[in-house]
Amino acid sequence: xxxxxxxxxxxxxxxxxxxxxxxxxxxxxxxxxxxxxxxxxxxxxxxxxxxxxxxxxxxxxxxxxxxxxxxxxxxxxxxxxxxxxxxxxxxxxxxxxxxxxxxxxxxxxxxxxxxxxxxxxxxxxxxxxxxxxxxxxxxxxxxxxxxxxxxxxxxxxxxxxxxxxxxxxxxxxxxxxxxxxxxxxxxxxxxxxxxxxxxxxxxxxxxxxxxxxxxxxxxxxxxxxxxxxxxxxxxxxxxxxxxxxxxxxxxxxxxxxxxxxxxxxxxxxxxxxxxxxxxxxxxxxxxxxxxxxxxxxxxxxxxxxxxxxxxxxxxxxx
Amino acid sequence: xxxxxxxxxxxxxxxxxxxxxxxxxxxxxxxxxxxxxxxxxxxxxxxxxxxxxxxxxxxxxxxxxxxxxxxxxxxxxxxxxxxxxxxxxxxxxxxxxxxxxxxxxxxxxxxxxxxxxxxxxxxxxxxxxxxxxxxxxxxxxxxxxxxxxxxxxxxxxxxxxxxxxxxxxxxxxxxxxxxxxxxxxxxxxxxxxxxxxxxxxxxxxxxxxxxxxxxxxxxxxxxxxxxxxxxxxxxxxxxxxxxxxxxxxxxxxxxxxxxxxxxxxxxxxxxxxxxxxxxxxxxxxxxxxxxxxxxxxxxxxxxxxxxxxxxxxxxxxxxxxxxxxxxx
Amino acid sequence: xxxxxxxxxxxxxxxxxxxxxxxxxxxxxxxxxxxxxxxxxxxxxxxxxxxxxxxxxxxxxxxxxxxxxxxxxxxxxxxxxxxxxxxxxxxxxxxxxxxxxxxxxxxxxxxxxxxxxxxxxxxxxxxxxxxxxxxxxxxxxxxxxxxxxxxxxxxxxxxxxxxxxxxxxxxxxxxxxxxxxxxxxxxxxxxxxxxxxxxxxxxxxxxxxxxxxxxxxxxxxxxxxxxxxxxxxxxxxxxxxxxxxxxxxxxxxxxxxxxxxxxxxxxxxxxxxxxxxxxxxxxx
Numbered sequence: 001x002x003x004x005x006x007x008x009x010x011x012x013x014x015x016x017x018x019x020x021x022x023x024x025x026x027x028x029x030x031x032x033x034x035x036x037x038x039x040x041x042x043x044x045x046x047x048x049x050x051x052x053x054x055x056x057x058x059x060x061x062x063x064x065x066x067x068x069x070x071x072x073x074x075x076x077x078x079x080x081x082x083x084x085x086x087x088x089x090x091x092x093x094x095x096x097x098x099x100x101x102x103x104x105x106x107x108x109x110x111x112x113x114x115x116x117x118x119x120x121x122x123x124x125x126x127x128x129x130x131x132x133x134x135x136x137x138x139x140x141x142x143x144x145x146x147x148x149x150x151x152x153x154x155x156x157x158x159x160x161x162x163x164x165x166x167x168x169x170x171x172x173x174x175x176x177x178x179x180x181x182x183x184x185x186x187x188x189x190x191x192x193x194x195x196x197x198x199x200x201x202x203x204x205x206x207x208x209x210x211x212x213x214x215x216x217x218x219x220x221x222x223x224x225x226x227x228x229x230x231x232x233x234x235x236x237x238x239x240x241x242x243x244x245x246x247x248x249x250x251x252x253x254x255x256x257x258x259x260x261x262x263x264x265x266x267x268x269x270x271x272x273x274x275x276x277x278x279x280x281x282x283x284x285x286x287x288x289x290x291x292x293x294x295x296x297x298x299x300x301x302x303x304x305x306x307x308x309x310x311x312x313x314x315x316x317x318x
Numbered sequence: 319x320x321x322x323x324x325x326x327x328x329x330x331x332x333x334x335x336x337x338x339x340x341x342x343x344x345x346x347x348x349x350x351x352x353x354x355x356x357x358x359x360x361x362x363x364x365x366x367x368x369x370x371x372x373x374x375x376x377x378x379x380x381x382x383x384x385x386x387x388x389x390x391x392x393x394x395x396x397x398x399x400x401x402x403x404x405x406x407x408x409x410x411x412x413x414x415x416x417x418x419x420x421x422x423x424x425x426x427x428x429x430x431x432x433x434x435x436x437x438x439x440x441x442x443x444x445x446x447x448x449x450x451x452x453x454x455x456x457x458x459x460x461x462x463x464x465x466x467x468x469x470x471x472x473x474x475x476x477x478x479x480x481x482x483x484x485x486x487x488x489x490x491x492x493x494x495x496x497x498x499x500x501x502x503x504x505x506x507x508x509x510x511x512x513x514x515x516x517x518x519x520x521x522x523x524x525x526x527x528x529x530x531x532x533x534x535x536x537x538x539x540x541x542x543x544x545x546x547x548x549x550x551x552x553x554x555x556x557x558x559x560x561x562x563x564x565x566x567x568x569x570x571x572x573x574x575x576x577x578x579x580x581x582x583x584x585x586x587x588x589x590x591x592x593x594x595x596x597x598x599x600x601x602x603x604x605x606x607x608x609x610x611x612x613x614x615x616x617x618x619x620x621x622x623x624x625x626x627x628x629x630x631x632x633x634x635x636x637x638x639x640x641x642x643x644x645x646x
Numbered sequence: 647x648x649x650x651x652x653x654x655x656x657x658x659x660x661x662x663x664x665x666x667x668x669x670x671x672x673x674x675x676x677x678x679x680x681x682x683x684x685x686x687x688x689x690x691x692x693x694x695x696x697x698x699x700x701x702x703x704x705x706x707x708x709x710x711x712x713x714x715x716x717x718x719x720x721x722x723x724x725x726x727x728x729x730x731x732x733x734x735x736x737x738x739x740x741x742x743x744x745x746x747x748x749x750x751x752x753x754x755x756x757x758x759x760x761x762x763x764x765x766x767x768x769x770x771x772x773x774x775x776x777x778x779x780x781x782x783x784x785x786x787x788x789x790x791x792x793x794x795x796x797x798x799x800x801x802x803x804x805x806x807x808x809x810x811x812x813x814x815x816x817x818x819x820x821x822x823x824x825x826x827x828x829x830x831x832x833x834x835x836x837x838x839x840x841x842x843x844x845x846x847x848x849x850x851x852x853x854x855x856x857x858x859x860x861x862x863x864x865x866x867x868x869x870x871x872x873x874x875x876x877x878x879x880x881x882x883x884x885x886x887x888x889x890x891x892x893x894x895x896x897x898x899x900x901x902x903x904x905x906x907x908x909x910x911x912x913x914x915x916x917x918x919x920x921x922x923x924x925x926x927x928x929x930x
Contacts, residue, residue: 047508102820106842116828189579189590218581255513257538
């Protein structure tokens, strides 16, 4: 079980001649509660400025939270010493968005895929090679590919290499940051199917960050919607898609275009812009654009409530 | 309302790139028509030739590697491919305008918004002074840019992505062109901003009667915004028809395969059906149908000869030897 | 998708002029004893200031003439290639190693380490080159070793600057972030991820610096604070002939031409390398 409780990440905006004074704070993540249990796939959707990428970085320990905790099996990750930290890193792996910048062009695939295997344990060469072959076959690449360089592969194949690399330590959680957005449309199906297959076959848990609501629907068991650094809704995938609670989720879903034009749908077009993370709106961050805003939405931040069983939202409507 | 003769007729357009690796047939015999007030979507993946088609229409194909080697492009009856460079310059911006994917590179970061809009209006309409300012504000209002007067003095980096795209589009629409070519205009925008923008585009089309050629890889956008759609693969249009026709009864195996492999936001699919294989190498295209190597319904004749256009329905064609409409 | 072809870029696959000149240079440096007819340090005082062969009083024994000590100009120019090459290769080697390490650490670490190292680099870059060289060498005596050290001292900041820039760019790539996620140490990341991707730019910088070093060494030798006489350094040769430009112009001209062609060839090669490597870097 991987949990984030009250996570906050503020980035200072430095100003002044010596660039040392903080003149303001970018509240990238501002009080977020999420959790993923084993075998679940949590999709985190949102637009730019929602904080979803920063949240991923917090879980990957690429950034340190300004406040809040990350719990791994109930233990505070920040308190981990070297061994526990290494264990965390082996259990929580990552696949990034851009298949062209996520592989070192000067390393062979063998080296790339084997990278997360811990150097300290002195695994023998043949053991490492076995492991690499194993995960490469899992993702549908031949074992001969190991001696090649990344530029000899297509985008989809590179993403497979990245997935193999994430699997090599037998992790329990994989954090996927827009895993298919940079790929051609017909290749996306291949990678999404692969991810789904691995999820079912290996009982992996995913945290998938994406703006592609269709892909999130296909792959996720649960969904969390983020806006301006906060999670505004969370629940099982089917529930959130078919019976969204928060007005932003409504608008987001209606803006995501389905494939069948013959189905009747309600189009909600939001006015205004995605909020400025330096000066977010007061009260509920969404109130300036919300078609159902109530007077006190401007002054009071809504509380995180379980509106239906397992379905949470932060909105004054409930 | 549809006119009797189409605004744009593209007839057997061919654009090739001559490189050391061979001749890349980026556009290989593309034909379509577009009426005033209509939106035609060109859908395809990367390498399908949709962007090169757009560049060919305005004759901005990168030279000397690229060259239009055949076909005609008739805008209101006049063949654009026969025009002299000076004449083409008058066509661009005035009769045909383009909006591109990345507004950060289509706007000059060193000039204010006002300057950039003014430049185009001054060039094509020869307007000066107070009436110029009026026209500039009119152009910005058309795209519903809030606080237009203040924006005139802003630089592109002070605007959000969505706003920049609107400014780009305002520039494109400032001379009320007859044809607007939008090449992936919303790909770099957020989903809700994309929805705003597409609505705006529809409004503008209703107001001005502009014909829109919308290039995209997103079938969702096509479904919501296009009257007609042309599916491109390896430099050719493999299926074309009204949006309803093509989506309800896709007849070309590629279209069918694409619709089956896309996740849908409204349906919880249990399985995405993959398209096997890789996109073709445009420098080494075999004779016959370019989709044949990946086609589940491939026949012997498919690899020998390129299929003729088969009429599925009124206005709905597919280039396929075994075209059969299927409910996907 | 498309590589540049001969027709469009007008650039041949390998630049002919630089390749030939540099090949000749290396050849001359390696086989100088077999190519030069005379000892570069000793001369026949009776045959001093002889003009080149195509003029009156010139002979084929001394095709490019002799200097005022009777030494064969051609042989000296040939042996001079050794000095120019050795100084540039060693100085660049030293400066490059130091500068690269500084650049890598500075770029990767950031923070105060970066600030301190960059201020050092800035100081290094703003030193007036010739002046410092003269002072430094005046304090110690002119010698082959000291020239190299002085040049290296003046050169390392350029490498540091360039490598730091590259490091900053590479640091942003996802594969570096992944290495951190995988738990790898900074040293490992710098040596296995950053450095191999810095190498192409480094090669270009090294090549382009060769010309600068040769000119610098020439200048220092000319001023008398470089390689000491009687070494056949080109700069020294030019200095020797300085007083006789009207009467015995060949003494200064031919080493000058040698320097010119060498630097030109090296710069052209560096430009070509940069053009070839740059777009590919982005594509990879």
